[in-house]
Amino acid sequence: MPELPETETIARDLHAAIAGSVIISVEVLRRDVLRDVSAARVRQSLTSRTVSRAWRRAKSVVLSLDHDAHLVVTPRFTGALILGAAAAEDRYACVRMGLEDGRELRYTDVRRLGTVAFLSSDAFAEWSAALGPEPLDADFTVERFSGCLRGSKRAVKAVLMDQSRLAGVGNIYANEALWRAGVRPSRRASSLTRRERATLHAELTAVLHAAVAARGTSFRDYRDAFGARGGFASQLQAYGRGGQPCTRCGLPLKSSHAIDGRATVWCAGCQQ
């Protein structure tokens, strides 16, 4: 499932490739990926519009249009935004957008659990306001991070992944940040000391920066806008390594689904 680094990679690539491009045709092939908008409105609202900016908020790619409305694409498990030649064979294509220069941007999704939303300026502001701060923003200080964790009796891993508290972090990077920081994922968020919060803040931002630099992690399905895999999987220390030796202390890593139903991997030797 694309998290911050993967979505950031897609958004940066798309911005470089299509900012300033005009959408000349829109075809909705699978209506069930649309959220709170009809296929007709998507067609009307996008056709003849210029993409002014492609960027990321949380785990969504945002295409901002010249009339200050936004297409918000959330790939979830198997969704992908692919830029390529028009009319390319793609049996999983859900939405196709033809660009004036003959290229096509399409949203494709095998399981169709991802979503495509079209939001007015006001609706977008409301959606964004319900999300937590962006961990790679310059104003994401230790104090702001402490504010995300404050008062929560839930497991720190669950709070890291709660999009209303902190944007963009999912299972891969929550596991990695906690391993790097030496903090056990099941700890109550409110129990972390100031020093642990500072270490976790530093390791979380470091692992996200490193993963963006490697163009994300392709564990199963994730592909970038040109269909290529991300390169961060070889740097993973915890996620996907249950039962394998901890690279810091040598003990076998533990794995459980107890916290949030997702695979949590940690080292009982060096995560306190």
Ligand SMILES: [Zn+2]
């Ligand atoms: Zn260890």
